Every structure is written in structure tokens, then in C-alpha cells.
Amino acid sequence: MSATATRKTVAVMLLIPAVVAFALWAFAWPAARIAPRELPIAIAGPPAATAPLEQRLAAHPDAFDVHRYEDVAAARAAIEDRTVYGAIVATPTGPELLTATAASPVVAGLLREAVATQLPAGTAPRVTDVVAAPAADPRGxxxxxxxxxxxxxxxxxxxxxxxxxxxxxxxxxxxxxxxxxxxxxxxxxxxxxxxxxxxxxxxxxxxxxxxxxxxxxxxxxxxxxxxxxxxxxxxxxxxxxxxxxxxxxxxxxxxxxxxxxxxxxxxxxxxxxxxxxxxxxxxxxxxxxxxxxxxxxxxxxxxxxxxxxxxxxxxxxxxxxxxxxxxx
Incomplete structure (x- = not known):
């Protein structure tokens, strides 16, 4: 085998594993590190009622980018404009969650879990899907x-x-x-x-x-x-x-x-x-x-x-x- 052929053989043997390693890093690493990072969400309601919610969210530094709105109508508009992914609305009967599965089913699920942890055990949050994914493709x-x-x-x-x-x-x-x-x-x-x-x-x-x-x-x-x-x-x-x-x-x-x-x-x-x-x-x-x-x-x-x-x-x-x- 000539020196040129030998070099080509070694190059192929080294190149393919390098490409595989790079591809696995590019595809697997981001997927393995999914977590909220400055995720835009809204909080709506009177300041006295939303303060405890904000404090709980602040317990997770850099996880959420909180936008504050006076009422549920403003929060819904922000979701529809794609300013935020969802909203937690303070109501007299407890927090209500507004989501948009069309924006991201994963984020909608994450927000449901986050709100559920703030409620008594066995209590499910009230959820309104403001912009739902089509019935033919509910998970996007x-x-x-x-x-x-x-x-x-x-x-x-x-x-x-x-x-x-x-x-x-x-x-x-x-x-x-x-x-x-x-x-x-x-x-x-x-x-x-x-x-x-x-x-x-x-x-x-x-x-x-x-x-x-x-x-x-x-x-x-x-x-x-x-x-x-x-x-x-x-x-x-x-x-x-x-x-x-x-x-x-x-x-x-x-x-x-x-x-x-x-x-x-x-x-x-x-x-x-x-x-x-x-x-x-x-x-x-x-x-x-x-x-x-x-x-x-x-x-x-x-x-x-x-x-x-x-x-x-x-x-x-x-x-x-x-x-x-x-x-x-």
C-alpha cells in the first residue's frame, strides 16, 4: 500500500469517529441540559396578590424573565403577541395558569408543573390554553x-x-x-x-x-x-x-x-x-x-x-x- 493510500485510510478512520462525536455533542448535549433560562412568563393581578408568586419565582435565579400585567386580559394579549409563553394570574380562589401549547408544549407542561407545586397536594391548577395547538397535531x-x-x-x-x-x-x-x-x-x-x-x-x-x-x-x-x-x-x-x-x-x-x-x-x-x-x-x-x-x-x-x-x-x-x- 502506498504512503498516500495509507494516509487516506488513517484519515478516514479518524475522521468518522470525530464526526460522530461532534454530531452526538451537538444533538445530545442541548437535549440533556433543557431547563428554563430567562424564560419569558407573565404574572397578572394586584401587586399584593402577585408578590408571593414573584417571590417563589425569584427563588430560581435566571430561570424566568417575569413580565408584570394588571389583569388577565393584558396577560392574554401578551401571550397572543408572543411576548411571553404563559401567565400566572392571581385570583381570590388561587392562581390560574394561562398557557399556549402552540408556542411550546414543553413549556406549557413545565408551567403546569411549576404552578402545581404551589398548590395543596392533590389539587390541580386551573389551566386555560390561550393559543392551543391544532387538534390534528396537539403536541406540535x-x-x-x-x-x-x-x-x-x-x-x-x-x-x-x-x-x-x-x-x-x-x-x-x-x-x-x-x-x-x-x-x-x-x-x-x-x-x-x-x-x-x-x-x-x-x-x-x-x-x-x-x-x-x-x-x-x-x-x-x-x-x-x-x-x-x-x-x-x-x-x-x-x-x-x-x-x-x-x-x-x-x-x-x-x-x-x-x-x-x-x-x-x-x-x-x-x-x-x-x-x-x-x-x-x-x-x-x-x-x-x-x-x-x-x-x-x-x-x-x-x-x-x-x-x-x-x-x-x-x-x-x-x-x-x-x-x-x-x-x-
């Missing part, structure tokens, strides 16, 4: 399970454009067209067929399409600028980091720092937030997430066009040197 499983296929679809489009040798405007058109069709198909499956989404059909399709475009254009753009290694870098960002750091199966505020924040700056995390907003909250809270997706998509397409211009310039220089070679 479709949204959580659909994020990885979206990222994979985007990655596949970026890889296909690169492997097929499409460049410049043709590559941008292929990426955009694939994303639009993927968004329409995704909305048809998740909303029209499964009934897992309950918002504006076209808004859902738009977010799905923008997600696929953000991922696909990033991979294709990195490949256009860095060559084939750019595909690997894009896959690491979008699949190995973006998906587990998204918080889609729980909530970004339940992930360890700085994973929760970082995940929202990557397309999969932004996609999860935007999809929840348009599917269940009439678009409330979607602005920043859509902006993140748009920035990645525009930057990726710009990189695709820049890479094509650079390749054309390099080919032109090579042709000029080849033409001058006989005269030298």
Missing part, C-alpha cells in the same frame, strides 16, 4: 419533525446546483425555483393534508420557501467561493448545528447558553420561530426570524453570483495566458 410533532427535512431539502438544492455545475444567474434561478416549489409542497402537506398548521396558507408556504432558499443558497454560495469544502462547511452550519440548536422541539430559552441564542441566528432556528408565528399566532413575533432567513438567503445568492464572476475572471485570465504562451 409535525412542526418539530418537519424542520430537519426542510434543512435537508435546502442542503440538497445547494449540493445539486454545485454538482451539476450551475453558476451565476442560472444557479440562483434554480435555487429560488426549487425553494418556491418546496414551500408550496410543504404547506400542502402540513396544512392542507395533515391539518397541523392553522394560519395563513400562503404565509406558511412563504416561510417554508424562504427557509429552503436560505439553506440552499448558503451551501451553494460557500461552494462557489470555497469550492467543494464549502458544501461541508454549510452542512455543518445548517444540519449539525442549526437543527439541534433551533429549540424547535422545546424552546430556545430552554437550551444552554449560548446555544439558544446562536440557534436563532441560523436558518433552522429562525425557521422554527417564524413557522410557529405564522401557523398559530397570525404572524406575531415573526419579524426578526423572517429577517434572519432573508439575510441568509440574500447573502447566499450574492455569494453564488460573486463566485461565478470570480470563476469567469479566472477563466479569462487563463485564456489570455494561454493565448500569449506561444509568443513568449
Amino acid at each position: 410533532a409535525v412542526l418539530a419533525a418537519g424542520l430537519l427535512p426542510l434543512a435537508l431539502a435546502g442542503a440538497a438544492s445547494g449540493i445539486a446546483v454545485t454538482v451539476l455545475g450551475l453558476r451565476g444567474a442560472r444557479a440562483a434561478a434554480a435555487l429560488t425555483g426549487a425553494a418556491v416549489l418546496a414551500g408550496l409542497v410543504g404547506a400542502a402537506l402540513a396544512d392542507s393534508w395533515l391539518g397541523a398548521f392553522a394560519g395563513s396558507w400562503w404565509a406558511e408556504a412563504g416561510v417554508l420557501a424562504l427557509t429552503v432558499l436560505a439553506v440552499g443558497s448558503t451551501l451553494a454560495g460557500l461552494a462557489a467561493l470555497l469550492g467543494r469544502p464549502g458544501l461541508g462547511l454549510g452542512a455543518v452550519l445548517m444540519i449539525l448545528l442549526g437543527n439541534p440548536f433551533s429549540g424547535i422541539s422545546s424552546a430556545p430559552e430552554l437550551l444552554p447558553a449560548p446555544v439558544g441564542v446562536l440557534g436563532q441566528w441560523l436558518p433552522p432556528g429562525a425557521a422554527g420561530t417564524a413557522l410557529r408565528s405564522v401557523a398559530y399566532f397570525d404572524g406575531a413575533g415573526a419579524g426578526s426570524a423572517v429577517l434572519v432567513l432573508a439575510v441568509w438567503a440574500v447573502a447566499g445568492l450574492a455569494a453564488v453570483l460573486a463566485g461565478a464572476r470570480r470563476a469567469a475572471a479566472l477563466n479569462g485570465e487563463a485564456a489570455a495566458r494561454s493565448a500569449l504562451a506561444p509568443a513568449v
